[in-house]
Amino acid sequence: MEIVVLLKQVPATESYIGIADDGVSIKTDDIKWVINPYDEYAVEEALRIKEAHGGTVTILSVGPQKATETIRTALAMGADQGILVNDPTIATRDGLSIARILAAVLKSIPFDLIIAGQRAIDDDNFLVGTAVAELLGIPNISLIIKEDIADGKIKCHRTIEGGTVVIESPLPALITTQRGLNEPRYASLPGIMKAKKKPLDVKTIMDIELDRAQETASVTRIVALKLPSERKGGRIIQGDSARAKAAELVRLLREEAKVL
Amino acid sequence: MTLSVIEKGADLKGLDIESRQMVVDTVRQLRKRLLTKEKILEFDKNEIFPEKEIREMLGPDIGLQLLFIPEAYGGMGGGARDCCTVTCEMARICLGIATAFFAIQLGSDPLMVGGTEEQKNKWLGKIAEGNTLVAYAVTEAGAGSNLAAIRTKADPVLNDSGQIIGYKINGTKQFISTGGYADFITLLANTPEGPAFFIVEKGTKGFIQGKGEEKHGIRASNTSPLSFADVFVPVENLIGGVPGNGLKQANQVFGYTRLMVASMALGGGKAVLDIVIPYSQERIQFGSPLSEKQGYTHKLIVPHTVRLEAASTYIDEVAERLDSGEEDLQVEGSIAKLFATEVANRAADDAMQALGGYGYISEYEVEKIKRDIKITCIYEGTSEIQQNIISTFRWKTTRKTKGEYYQSIRSEMEKIDATLSDAGCRFYALSAGALNDIIMQVHDRRLTRKQYIMFAMADMMTYVEVGASMARRAKILTETGSPEAEKIRCMSRIFANEVAQLVAQNALKILLGSGEFDHKTVSDWMEKISYTQLAFSHQNVVNDMDWVADILFER
Numbered sequence: 001m002e003i004v005v006l007l008k009q010v011p012a013t014e015s016y017i018g019i020a021d022d023g024v025s026i027k028t029d030d031i032k033w034v035i036n037p038y039d040e041y042a043v044e045e046a047l048r049i050k051e052a053h054g055g056t057v058t059i060l061s062v063g064p065q066k067a068t069e070t071i072r073t074a075l076a077m078g079a080d081q082g083i084l085v086n087d088p089t090i091a092t093r094d095g096l097s098i099a100r101i102l103a104a105v106l107k108s109i110p111f112d113l114i115i116a117g118q119r120a121i122d123d124d125n126f127l128v129g130t131a132v133a134e135l136l137g138i139p140n141i142s143l144i145i146k147e148d149i150a151d152g153k154i155k156c157h158r159t160i161e162g163g164t165v166v167i168e169s170p171l172p173a174l175i176t177t178q179r180g181l182n183e184p185r186y187a188s189l190p191g192i193m194k195a196k197k198k199p200l201d202v203k204t205i206m207d208i209e210l211d212r213a214q215e216t217a218s219v220t221r222i223v224a225l226k227l228p229s230e231r232k233g234g235r236i237i238q239g240d241s242a243r244a245k246a247a248e249l250v251r252l253l254r255e256e257a258k259v260l
Numbered sequence: 261m262t263l264s265v266i267e268k269g270a271d272l273k274g275l276d277i278e279s280r281q282m283v284v285d286t287v288r289q290l291r292k293r294l295l296t297k298e299k300i301l302e303f304d305k306n307e308i309f310p311e312k313e314i315r316e317m318l319g320p321d322i323g324l325q326l327l328f329i330p331e332a333y334g335g336m337g338g339g340a341r342d343c344c345t346v347t348c349e350m351a352r353i354c355l356g357i358a359t360a361f362f363a364i365q366l367g368s369d370p371l372m373v374g375g376t377e378e379q380k381n382k383w384l385g386k387i388a389e390g391n392t393l394v395a396y397a398v399t400e401a402g403a404g405s406n407l408a409a410i411r412t413k414a415d416p417v418l419n420d421s422g423q424i425i426g427y428k429i430n431g432t433k434q435f436i437s438t439g440g441y442a443d444f445i446t447l448l449a450n451t452p453e454g455p456a457f458f459i460v461e462k463g464t465k466g467f468i469q470g471k472g473e474e475k476h477g478i479r480a481s482n483t484s485p486l487s488f489a490d491v492f493v494p495v496e497n498l499i500g501g502v503p504g505n506g507l508k509q510a511n512q513v514f515g516y517t518r519l520m521v522a523s524m525a526l527g528g529g530k531a532v533l534d535i536v537i538p539y540s541q542e543r544i545q546f547g548s549p550l551s552e553k554q555g556y557t558h559k560l561i562v563p564h565t566v567r568l569e570a571a572s573t574y575i576d577e578v579a580e581r582l583d584s585g586e587e588d589l590q591v592e593g594s595i596a597k598l599f600a601t602e603v604a605n606r607a608a609d610d611a612m613q614a615l616g617g618y619g620y621i622s623e624y625e626v627e628k629i630k631r632d633i634k635i636t637c638i639y640e641g642t643s644e645i646q647q648n649i650i651s652t653f654r655w656k657t658t659r660k661t662k663g664e665y666y667q668s669i670r671s672e673m674e675k676i677d678a679t680l681s682d683a684g685c686r687f688y689a690l691s692a693g694a695l696n697d698i699i700m701q702v703h704d705r706r707l708t709r710k711q712y713i714m715f716a717m718a719d720m721m722t723y724v725e726v727g728a729s730m731a732r733r734a735k736i737l738t739e740t741g742s743p744e745a746e747k748i749r750c751m752s753r754i755f756a757n758e759v760a761q762l763v764a765q766n767a768l769k770i771l772l773g774s775g776e777f778d779h780k781t782v783s784d785w786m787e788k789i790s791y792t793q794l795a796f797s798h799q800n801v802v803n804d805m806d807w808v809a810d811i812l813f814e815r
């Protein structure tokens with residue numbers, strides 16, 4: 001089983017996020033970079049499938065040179081090899097543009113299953129994985145919490161309102177992860193030792209044979225980035241009794257907040 | 261906060277920076293899953309030695325002990341910088357658990373420095389495989405830092421043809437970290453040829469691993485007495501195969517192990533900053549966050565941040581020197597330990613104050629860390645033992661080099677000051693000069709026999725050497741255009757003030773306190789060492805602290 005994981009390097013959730021002077025990107029000076037958490041589930045699931053069915057796990061990423069660090073972490077978790085499309089302009093590319101780059105690489109390597117995070121936690125685009133499936137013309141099952149592979153088919157579970165839906169598709173297919181799928185393993189020290197020796201191929205956009213170069217151009221662009229507005233202080237409702245306080249609350253919700 | 265600032269390349273022992281960072285990231289993950297805050301508080305409250313969790317950390321899924329084991333014995337071959345960084349991160353999670361991890365390393369040290377190839381293969385290999393807890397059994401009721409006073413005996417056992425086939429051990433050990441759980445220990449005992457290290461395995465007949473002591477802090481760590489009644493160990497377990505080298509082996513590792521304790525203290529110090537900084541931003545009193553109140557921040561947070569940064573800088577510098585192959589860094593190990601543990605202890609104390617009532621209850625973890633950190637001022641040689649070592653050795657070095665030792669630091673600082681005028685180097689230079697002069701005065705008047713004076717001098721030496729290290733880092737960061745450069749220069753100015761003030765104050769403490777000098781001599785001396793100029797180190801320091809506060813609170 002040839003498994004490819006699509007991986008993105010994102011700022012750690014605990015990083016302090018500030019908007020850069022251009023108004024459409026973030027300051028990156030003090031940021032700690034990590035594997036996108038949903039992609040971490042993807043790496044773990046790929047490793048489990050490999051352990052059960054054999055095969056290889058390839059990590060594929062588009063990003064700046066620095067992204068080799070997160071690929072290396074995935075290799076330390078147990079993946080076999082990595083491919084980075086070194087693209088310093090990734091921050092300005094939209095999801096479709098990145099999906100096109102990924103699809104172009106995928107057309108040149110073997111795969112039975114592609115696993116991607118449902119979204120990257122930095123731009124919350126929810127787009128790349130599904131777009132890649134579309135570009136490759138393969139089935140896509142999103143937001144899975146469980147999967148089983150047998151007889152060339154993959155059966156996936158997804159939580160829906162009030163229940164679970166089970167979806168089946170032939171392989172090759174692309175699945176995206178949902179929280180609860182698994183608990184990612186640690187990058188163990190033996191794993192870190194081995195990771196150094198595993199192949200990590202760094203390509204540039206020029207190396208990829210795209211049908212038409214302009215196909216990777218972005219079709220959307222970010223025009224503004226805003227921090228959440230500062231939370232205003234709360235208000236404590238005064239009153240002699242619970243009844244009086246409730247009455248005052250209802251009045252305020254109705255007359256001031258105008259939500260009732 | 262700081263990985264090493266100078267990556268000179270392949271000639272340094274240890275991991276590449278990327279692998280080291282991955283190990284650090286793995287340790288940080290432990291806090292999220294295996295060692296959550298709730299679990300850590302639970303271990304502390306109920307005095308639980310988390311054997312399961314620790315063994316998991318040593319298991320195939322994590323394998324943390326591989327860090328310090330040489331590659332030849334199945335480990336990762338980490339150097340001092342790697343071990344310091346990772347130990348610091350572990351201590352940031354829990355000093356008790358970091359202690360258990362450290363005990364394995366400490367217990368392996370006699371093997372590393374003195375073991376035969378066969379012994380290293382066997383015992384280091386066993387540790388590398390995982391699931392092996394180790395303890396270093398040296399301390400006795402009557403022998404702490406004075407190891408020569410140990411009483412545990414190892415009598416040779418002969419076969420019929422008169423060959424030594426093993427040793428019979430009798431005695432007791434005390435305060436042994438992980439002593440109650442260790443799968444094997446490295447034990448120091450007296451043979452007829454002098455002290456020697458032995459390996460004793462758990463379950464050996466006559467070897468009793470006692471019940472854990474109830475402790476003030478590091479309650480997740482096990483500290484047990486051990487007793488030996490006619491315990492037979494085969495001669496293959498005599499480390500190095502030749503008796504009598506135990507003390508040498510024990511002393512050989514101090515430069516390293518004390519640096520590790522310094523890193524543990526640093527980790528504890530960082531842990532309290534991790535709590536107190538966000539707390540002070542969120543806690544509103546009298547209409548604004550505590551972090552906006554200068555009296556609060558400049559008393560309880562900013563100076564500790566600066567001192568911990570200085571400690572971190574010094575630890576990195578010494579670790580790098582070890583990785584470059586330097587030996588005989590025992591005094592540096594002592595300076596690192598004395599400085600880092602004392603400043604971390606004070607940082608924790610003030611962090612508790614900074615949280616007020618929330619600092620005093622257990623939920624916020626500060627009071628636990630405060631109790632934990634205290635041990636770092638005690639084990640691996642108390643602060644006072646370190647003061648003793650530092651003052652004695654540096655005094656001797658100063659005499660032997662005819663003052664060149666601190667004079668060279670002075671010249672170096674003057675030289676840096678010439679190109680980098682805003683890192684406080686002028687005061688480091690003045691302080692080094694004053695210190696040099698004091699050492700000579702103390703020597704000439706035979707005041708070296710007065711221990712109180714020696715201790716006062718040890719503090720001056722410590723601050724001057726740590727300060728010089730801070731200046732060097734400021735210089736390197738500035739030269740390499742690091743985004744941290746401005747911050748470190750500012751912190752270096754603030755620290756230079758502390759150094760200058762401590763040197764000025766201790767100089768008077770020694771000169772006047774000793775009663776050996778008349779007022780005129782002291783006045784002349786003050787003139788000579790530019791005492792008035794030292795006093796000017798306060799210049800602008802409040803504004804510098806404002807600036808550090810702005811960085812800390814992301815303003």
